[in-house]
Amino acid sequence: MQKIERELIFQAQPQGVMEGLFERIGAKIEHLFMKKGFLLVIVGFLLGRALILAKIAPFALPFFAAVFLMRKEKTGQAAIALVLGALSTSIPSAGFTFGSIGAFFIFHLIFSKISKNQLKMLPINVFVASLVTRLTLTYISMHEITYYDVMMSFIEAGLGYILTLIFIQSVPLLSTRRRKQALKNEEIICLIILFASVLTGTIGWSFYNISVEHVLSRYLVLLFAFVGGAAIGSTVGVVTGLILSLANVASLYQMSLLAFSGLLGGLLKDGKKYGVAIGLMIGTLLIGLYGEGTNELMPTIFESCLAMFMFFLTPQSFISRIAKFIPGTDEHAQEQQQYMRKIRDVTAKRVEQFSRLFQALSNSFNYHGLNGHEEDDQQKEIDYFLSNITEKTCQTCFRKSKCWEENFNTTYDYMVEIMHECENQPKKQSSSLQREWNNHCVKAAKVYEEIKQELSFYHANQRLKKQVKESRRLVADQLLGVSQVMEDFAKEIQRERENHQLQEDQIIEALAGMGIELGQIDIYSLKSGNVDIEISIPYCHGTGEAEKVIAPMLSDILGETIVVKKEECAPYPHGYCHVTLGSARAYVVETGVAHAAKGGALISGDCYSTIELGAGKYAIAISDGMGNGERAYLESNETLVLLQKILQSGIEEKVAIKSVNSVLSLRTTDEIFSTLDLAMIDLQDASVKFLKIGSSPSFIKRGEQIKKIEASNLPIGIIKDFEVDVVSEQLKSGDLLIMMSDGVFEGPSHVENYDVWMKRKLKEIQSEDPQAVADIILEEVIRTSGQIQDDMTVIVAKIKHNIPKWAAIPVYPSKKAQ
Template sequence: MGRTEIGLHSYRTVSISSTRDKKNIFNDLISLSNISWPLFFCGVFFGRALIFNELIPFGIAYYAAVRTLMQRKEATIQLIGVMLGLITIINQATISPYLAGLMLLFLVGDGPRNKEKNYHYWLLWIAVSFILIRGPIGYVFYPVPMNWFNTVFETGLALAIYSLLHHLFHSGKAYVLAPTQIQLGLLLIAAVLGINLTVYGISLRYVICCYLVLGAAKIGGVVLASVMAAGLGVISILLNEPISFGTLLIGIGVISGLISRLPGGIVLGGVIATLLIQGVPVQPSNVPYIFIIFLAAGLVYLTPGHLLRQLERVIPGTELYKERQITQANKIRGILERKLNQSANVFDELANTMKTKSKKGKDVLLVEQLSGIADIVRSLSFQMQPQVEFSEEIEGKLIQHINSPDLKELTVIKSYDGYDIYGARNTPCNGKNWCQNVTEISSQLLGSSYQVAANGCITEGECSFRIEPKPEYRLEVKMAKVASEGVSGDSNMVFQLSSGKIALLVSDGMGKGQQAANESTAAVRLLEKLIRVGYPWDVAIRIVNRALLIRSAEEMFATIDLAVVDLQNGLVEFVKIGSAPSFIKRGRDIEIVRNRALPAGILKDVDVEQDRRLLKEGEYLIMITDGILDSQRHIIHKDQWFCRILRRLDPSLDTQELSKELMKICLEKSSENRDDMMILVAKLIRDDGDIISYRRKSSAV
């Protein structure tokens, strides 16, 4: 049995069996397959890092940061790496305090699971290892007061280094790069600190420093290159390198950053900076610096372009970072504009709903209406700010998997059903369906089906796209209705809430004719707009109830029957206010969904209760108005009568045939003084990709 752990280190399975002997455990620790070699060599180089030729804070800080990622047994190899680094640079007496401090950290527990508490837990143990272990043992070998000053200074440095490494390991930006890429980047920094090796007169530390500065110039221009050069310059001075080398790095950063956009600009900038700082003519002692520039620039050009672009997306000040911020701002602006327009439509619909000529005209009625409007406005106020949740983690992973220089921008926003993915290309794909490839990558990465919802190549003349979750099912909806007079008082609407949710709405106005139609239409239109804006259903229905209550001094009301179908799993959520029962036909079995509340517009407050049922593939949802059941006035248990009719009907009928057959049976058995009648039939059908899923912004069926 095993568990899979994911962190900055490579993925691997860690055995949790407690029955093996010590020999097997030791074999696990030294198994080559379990070693993250970049992190191991990071430990070696951090262990070798000396500040002012006598302070060694990096090794303990690095091991503590690793322990925030791994458990004790997993981090053993990193501990060995740090110890090897220590052994290679100083004598046994000097390394003893640090080895003792490392062993203390190795022996302590893994710490709390909470990220914040775990961070402070290792801060405490770092301080203990230096102040209570390194200090006293160091004083035994070198009993001078300066030992304690060095201990305090080293403690501060170690805590700062640990904090930086912890931020790198647990940063929210870490997902943009693959774990191996992050490890290699950390290895470069560790190599700067721990490698002091010269080959044929060329310092490897100098090559790595110049590579980092020139790479920063290529990615972010003069600003990023200058910051990188200044940081490496300070580090080089702490490592006892000549001040002239730190000055050279700053010069290379400034000049190569200024001309980095030119062909070969980073090479030219590095050479110019070297000549300006080292002097002309070139002395034999300065020739290695020229070779270092060419070697470092060559390494920059050999670095994969997609890796540089991934870095550019997350480093502030770079062009891709600015474009990404602009794209997100535009998306927020568009969502805000849409939300405000929808909210404005709600007010327009409220105004239309309240356009009535009250004959009473009393002050009491006016006060009641104004009070009701105030309640509605208070209910509306909370929705004015759109909730936009960008998923930068998914965005970064998608960019890694797409790995294309043609990708101009990519933005991922959390939606009701999963994620909406917006993107664009640098150049048109000329009908090669490049966005379809992105869709396939998205489906594989996110573990569910996605589809191209909009394609700018066709609609806007530019190569952009929007990808959304692809529903597992589609909903086939048909309706039949009969008016007892010229105009039916029953209204309905079918509209799409998201790519995976369809709302079915039916309302029955009190009475018959135009007045009943006005009440039911007002309820349907207002409720549809409120739900589209994003109001919770209970809030939306209370607003509709209040609006109908103050609409007129007359006693008018309307029923509300709402069903929202999830096209991913078939879950149906019902909200019924005074409406007739709904029915689910599962072959010959019939399930009834009953109402428990009074119609809207009767009481000042209305209780909203939700009911959930599961609609399976091939099953029918039947929604009706009161006129269907009231057509059989002599029958007491009308819903059971309707169930018997549904059982007798052929389950292979399509929705149109089923709605017509039901209406025909009800008309044959109804009395002359019948009410308006409506039947809405919906069937859940698996979407095989050949038939377009139900898409409707809003309409009466």
């Protein structure tokens, strides 16, 4: 049975086994080439063979210096590979390579004493070592040094200086695995130069009249043209062809062939590998006919065919790994997107962890108030209280055993009854209870006295425990509010941008049909009431094309009013203007404010605020600090500042007000309180929530109707725990919302009924302008009272439909975005 199961498993997963086998083989090959440095040995051998004009060898020493700086443990392998490569060309070349490496170590000891910055001194070291070695060997072999020899030695040393800077950038790419970092443009060019230099070491290798360096160079162009497109392909072709032509002047036309083939292959990369191969073949035919003529055309065609054959055999996984490091490729974009998605998920996870932490802290703080054992706790408190009394009175009494052992229940009930009587009637005791207790206890008077004394400590302890319990509940509510905000924030982080390609195409087509050209369009949200679109349009010369034409057309396309949220005009003609469009609010609020300080002073104890929150809500708040003057102003202003910051963070209104109350009540022991009158208006449906904390009533005026809004809550800071009464109302377009401080509502001193007087005055006002209404109310109150007896503030808000400045421009129904 087990044998059959093993066979079934093996047959069901052959592909997984083969994939795992290939992965293990690939990992071993990578370990051999990258970790063990076998790739550096191959590159070193070919660079040791590389020559320019068959005399100059500028590649070996810079490569050795780069390996010495970056991978010092591989220095010996690199040196042996370079010497062997040079020995394969000629003995003098091997002697120069060996001598220059030795001179490098000698000058390294000298320069290390001059400067500790190895990166800065390394190119100079290569330059000096190469120059001294070449001049010394020339003098030994020729017994003289000519100007030509000096010039060629300086050219060789100068090339070594430059190649050292290049190899420092490219050698680390051959010896370490880069997983996330994209290659910079400089690194790409340096890597291409290194590859071309390595190909120079293959010059002279051929079989059946086919040159190896031609095959490998064209394969390199095919590979990079397919990965990076026309720009990278042509760059690889130019650089590779230039370096190969420096090594062999007869191959100068190869630079044109490689550059043209890289350009064509990159342009035809949409045709996959076949398109890139066709580009190489076209370049080979054109440049081959121009450079070699028809007689030598067949070998170069065979070389291109062999390069294409190697290209077709190259695994797609290898090409994809290379593409991940080239900026601008789809693989690189996906890699970056995957990396950003991972960062986003990690961030969201951390935020969720903090949210759960705050929720757990909230549950922990709220546990003691929700366990449902209040009666048991109260009974224990009474037992502790009575134990303190008995310790001071009954402990030394000779009748202790009779009272507490034989008559425990009777004694306990009497003392509890006495305790409750002293709490309820501290100055007058029941004569019957006192008489019964005197008959029962020999120390009745002393027990009475001790109970009265201990009651003050008992009540203080009870108040303290109640305050702690209330503080716990406040902290629990605040932590729960923060937890909810962080949870919503984590969901926002994880919400990816939706794909609106179809809608983008429809909008572009519809606008193009009206003669409007769009440079770019990005749709972030099409949710009703929360549309978010960014576009770029050609320079409009300040005519307001986006506001007057594009937004009205989008309003008809999307079926809701779209307005320009932000516009950045191009700083120069023929540029592009960037416009942000979004949903218009269904309602707008127009406010008017009138205020005066007590006695005409400069500083008022009243503060007010009108802010539009990001969630499509409009907040109107009035805070009245206790008293007048600067201190009351600071108190009311701090209340509004705290409330505004907490509301903008996204915390619910009730929790926000409780948080402000707890901060103000715990902050100081001074009896400084402030009222708060808050109205939260939803700009989408005109609903309003009133949260009144010790404030005066508000009024809604709708034509001739006046409606009073009030709630019974103590001012902020008096008690640490209170329930916020929320009053909800539905406003209509044209309604006036009047909010005022107590200085305005209770301003008329001779008026007996403030409600009736205020309603009558509001009915008499004919103006619909909020500022005019606010000024009239304040003027009437001051004129009626004859003086400014208190700080006065009145805010009038008018609710109106949001009528766009420009009407929607209809387009064909078929063009509308679905």
